[in-house]
Amino acid sequence: MTEHWTTKAQAAADTVAWMIKLSIWWWLLTAIGLGVFGAAPASATGAIAVRRRSRGERVRFRDAVGIYRSEFVSANLALTPALLIMLLLLLNLQWFAGVPQLTPRLLTLAALALMALAACYLPALYAFYDLRRHRYLLQAIRIVFARPLWSVLMILVSAAVVFGTYKIIILAPIAVGVWLHTSSWLGLRFFTENEARRAAATEQVDHVGGRTRGNDDVFALPTEPLRTH
Structure with a gap:
């Protein structure tokens, strides 16, 4: 029993240390990209590092730097548009604050x-x-609508990180690592389980209409090759 709890405590400590390390990497890599162009590839690097770690691989800082360099342009093209759109919406929200109509602000x-x-x-x-690259944002929006339960869990995770940071402000520097680890782990688990269902699903023949029907419980995520890194 003691060994069981000791193992759990060690695993928890390793996870906390990993999230702190992930935060440090994210801030350093974002700074290398001068902030604006560094946040997207730093986030992509963090998610790839989380995926490798979940497979039992050891990920060091030099590995993260290598991922960052190889994915710099690609990650910016794929992820930065979402950041720019959110910035534009924030500016619009600030502008609509002076407008008496409530509808523009709500929209x-x-x-x-x-x-x-x-x-x-x-x-x-x-x-x-x-x-x-242009399909990542479209697929992410599609997932929000197609898998509401996933989205609820993602909201709860993000809200918990924000609330914890607000209550314990000293945790702010490592909050990005906590969020990046938990959201990436959760998203990767969603996608892995979905791929497992896709692989296990067999088409059923509709004897009446002579058609085939797929498993409706499987979300039809893109069929392009999965990443191997």
Whole structure:
């Protein structure tokens, strides 16, 4: 029994240390990209590192730097549009604050919430699927609507990180690592389970109409090759 709890405590300590390390890497890599152009590849690097770690691989800082360099342009093309759209929506929300009509503010706030939730999926989506760069954001938005339960869990995770940071402000520097690890782990698990269902699903023949029907419980994520890194 003691050994069981000791193992759990050690695993928890390793996870905390990993999230702190992930935060440090993210801040350093973002700074290398001068902030604006560094955040997206740093987030993609973090998600890829989380995926490798979940497979039992050891990920060091030099590995993260190598991923960052190889994915710099690609990750910016795939992830930065979501950040720019959210920035534009924030500016619109600020401008609409001086408008007496409530509808523009509500619509802008709803669009901002949608984009923020889609952005939560983007790092894990980038780490798992090999898509054309302009398709990542569209697929993330599609997931938000197609899998509401996934989205609720993603909201709860993100809200917990924000609330914890607000209550314990000293945790702010490592909050990004906590969020990146939990959201990436959750997203990667979603996609892995979905792929397992896709592989196990067999088409059923509709004897009446002579057609085939797929398993409706499987979300038809892109069929492009999965990433191997």
